[in-house]
Amino acid sequence: MVSDAELNVVMMGLGYIGLPTAAVIARSGARVLGIDVNAQVVETVNSGRVHIEEIDLDGLVSGVVARGMLRAATLIEPADVFVIAVPTPFDADHAPNIGYVLQAATNIAAVLKAGDTVILESTSPVGTTDKVAELLARLRPDLKVPGHCTGTADIAVAYCPERVLPGRILVELIDNDRVIGGVTPRCARKALQFYRRFVRGACVTTSARAAEMTKLTENAFRDVNIAFANELSVLADGMGIDVWEVIRLANRHPRVNILAPGPGVGGHCIAVDPWFLVHGDPANSRLIRTARHVNDDKIAYTIGRAEGLIDSLPGAPVACLGLAFKANIDDFRESPALKVAAHLAQRYGSRVRIVEPHAAELPGDFAGTAATLIDIDEAIETCPIFIVLVDHDVFKSVPLDERAGKLVYDTRGIWPDQPRATLAVELRKAG
Ligand code: SAJ
Secondary structure, eight states: OOOGGGOEEEEEOOSTTHHHHHHHHHHTTOEEEEEOSOHHHHHHHHTTOOSSOOTTHHHHHHHHHHTTSEEEESSOOOOSEEEEOOOOOBOTTSOBOOHHHHHHHHHHHTTOOTTOEEEEOSOOOTTHHHHHHHHHHHHOTTSOOTTSSSSSOSSEEEEOOOOOOTTSHHHHHHHSOEEEEESSHHHHHHHHHHHTTTOOSOEEEEEHHHHHHHHHHHHHHHHHHHHHHHHHHHHHHHTTOOHHHHHHHHTTSTTOOOOOOOSOOOSSSTTTHHHHHHHHOGGGOHHHHHHHHHHHHHHHHHHHHHHHHHHTSTTOOEEEEOOSSSTTOOOOTTOHHHHHHHHHHHHHGGGEEEEOTTOSSOOGGGTTSOOEEEOHHHHHHHOSEEEEOOOOHHHHTOOHHHHTTSEEEETTOOOTTSOGGGBHHHHHHHO
């Protein structure tokens, strides 16, 4: 690989993963060109600003752009390493759509030269990296592509999944271990050299297919475990038992570690990636598919429980706490909290007051409803009913004396000291 000072890297896609990764690589001393189809994003990054919220990202991007280490464009240029971090959504029938990955690979093929490394980071169905190599071989018959040539290949093709947690991206990009899968072992070694530049965690090499499955496995593992917690919460509700107490007690067992139930699973990873495994082998992925359904169904269940509580106090204002897909972030995409709150706003109109410190105004989902956005202080003053949908720190810190008399449906278990008589589960038992 070329020396540090000369290394040129192209990042395909400047989204939630691509932009922070590009900035971290630029900080490590490589010159990075970020490519995005959205001209607005390109302009924002080139002016040293960010279009996504992530802790400390603004300062990092403005610094590396000011030093000339990171710039953005819509058109690709030659480089030494190409990293693909574009979306891999699923279609209506949950079939993975790798169209953006193949388009990125097509663009890379146009500028590829001997000695280059192509790395896919997007979460992808097993076999996608092989398809990228196959495409490069077809588009560039002048190059010896791994898996499609004899002797030493001219380029390297590898898969290295991103594993960072929104809200901790910059820390986890450096500290997390990385799984690096090569189309051939030599490809993995080439990609390993690249990640060692900026990763402090261990970098482990394997095959591209094993690395692809590892990524899907990580998110499916979490989905299945959250589904267990969500199923427990429904069972406990039916028996008039506080599920949070049961989980706290069960987790005292040295080999039990139950995750947290909630209003459903949101975001763009955990609720999507397990389908890639299911789609690959539907007959043998019964548990993973069922977990997806359990988590998706929790949204409708939460709405039903919330309606029961709201109807118990006709006409009273209702505070819905949180819209984000999880705590302390401003990301509302695929958020179960937003779906529940928007449904309640449709049904109960001006009775519904939304508290979301990460929103300046209500999202479009509330258009046509009479719901309003208020702050937590106003909610405490005016609302006798609280539906807790997100465990933002600011909600957790509301002291008991300010909520003692409220009727509470706490889907996130943020207030363990809430008097039982005011909890939705207790009211249901009584009713
Ligand atoms: N959730 C629960 N209960 C829990 C944990 C989470 O209901 O005990 C919910 C959250 O509220 C949220 C959803 O699950 O709605 C997902 O949140 P998350 O924090 O579990 O995960 P993400 O989607 O923010 O990030 C995940 C991470 N994967 C794993 O932890 C295995 C991250 O490391 C990945 O990089 C990311 O997916 C990704 O990009 O794939």
